[in-house]
Amino acid sequence: MAGAGRIVVLTGAGISTDSGIPDFRGPQGVWTKDPAAQRNSHISEYVAHAEVRRRVWQGRLASPAWTAVPNSGHLAVVDLERQERLHLVATQNIDGLHQRAGNDPALVVELHGTMREAMCLDCGDRGPMEPVLDRLRAGEDDPDCRRCGGVLKSATISFGQSLVMEDLARAHRAALECDLLLAVGSTLTVSPACDLVPVAAGAGAAVVIVNAQPTPYDGIAGAVVRAPISEVLPELVSR
Ligand code: ZN
Secondary structure (H helix, E strand, O other), X not given: OOOOOOEEEEEOHHHOXXXXXXXXXXXXXXXXXXXXXXXXXXXXXXXXXXXXXXXHHHHHHOOHXXXXXXXXXXXXXXXXXXXXXXXXXXXXXXXXHHHHHOOOHHHEEEXXXXXXXXXXXXOOOEEEOHHHHHHHHOOOOOOEOOOOOOEEEEEEOOEXXXXXXXXXXXXXXXXXXXXXXXXXXXXXXXXXXXXXXXXXXXXXXXXXXXXXXXXXXXXXXXXXXXXXXXXXXXXXXXX
């Protein structure tokens, strides 16, 4: 870590759990406790069933992410940027906490989109989420697109939806260019995000994995750290 000057940080839900946002596959994960929730997050279910959308909108409205604040793990990634060693943050998170922590939004690629914006699945119209949440608070249960009447959804990538090609290409390029890939709080089981690890390693970068549970790539990592992220990350990035 100390010698690395072009670091790509790949983050997953684990970096945000200390901000009060539950992860998916950890012991207290959303899908560990409720496997049906994962099935319901498939795009085809969302499009086909108003009842699924109503439930999902209620979940969005109640999300702890709206009031969550970045923790010392996020702030450590900001420190990397201040040290001019951060090449890119590629995050699987949709909570926007890297930007809130102070990372330059131009250095953050949100591979799975953002919950802070809403998008129409029909016409592609996109805007901030807050006005849609206001419509829910005002009593709508399945808000439609104001422009075309189509199905509205958070601007996140659900199962069954493709990633944004240019985002993926940018993360892939950064993985090829970096001298160290730091994977934080991800089980590294969701492709193509997790593929950045072998891509970086194949191009000669060192790999450091910080995650509570084993990952499929522990074997190619130069170091695997199993300590709480918000404690260990500040230590790792301090020179
Ligand atoms: Zn529309």
